[in-house]
Amino acid sequence: MSGPYPEEELPANYTGPKGVINDWRQFKLDSVDQSAPQSKRELLRQMSSTREDDKDRSNRKMSVQEYELIKEEDERCLKHYRKQCMQEMHERLSFGPKFDAVYELESGEAFLEVIEKEHRLTLVIVHIYQHGVKGCEQLNSCLDCLASEYSSIKFCRIDAVATGAAERFSSEVLPALLVYKAGELLGNFLAVTKHFSDEFFATDVEAFLNDYGLIPVKEHAACADADDEGGDVE
Helix, strand or coil: CCCCCCCCCCCCCCCCHHHHHHHHHHHHHHCCCCCCCHHHHHHHHHHHCCCCCCHHHHHCCCCHHHHHHHHHHHHHHHHHHHHHHHHHHHHHHCCCCCCCCEEECCCHHHHHHHHHHCCCCCEEEEEEECCCCCCHHHHHHHHHHHHHHCCCEEEEEEEHHHHCCHHHCCHHHCCEEEEEECCEEEEEECCHHHHCCCCCCHHHHHHHHHHCCCCCCCCCCCCHHHHHHHHCCC
């Protein structure tokens, strides 16, 4: 039986433990602040190196100053490295198309098409409104704001008359929010503004959809600055 295979050089995108270590070393080396003193840059370069032929350097004890320097640099680089890795992972997991506005649907056929033909991973939220009905215009403004915050969700609106089924969407049940994914109806909220106060904002609509698990929870509320400005008016 032949001896063990020689260890091959790991590719840059190797994801095993050795690959992670190598990626970290290279990232740390690349991120050294070029404005730092030459002695500091050289020390960091040596500590990030994988060479093993310098026995004196690898065997000698590290001074307190060197330890503090490396510790400080490690913490800074690790924070940056972790942030970069999280961003890359988020981009890999962010499947499906992106949107940045509310889409106006002009007909019942367009309504059916967006429900049936949209990407299976895309959540579709449709606002059915009617001009002159209380709350419809305000809800439209809220959805404009949410559309800019939730780019993976397709927000749409359609006039009740344009649906071709105006008799089913009388003013008593408007405004209405219908939520679909992969052609399946997930939420059917008629007269949705009954869940809000007379004066409501995008954050209220966001919290309502969050309560039903229809949109992801975000660290910061959508359009919070705009709402806060409105609340400061005396």
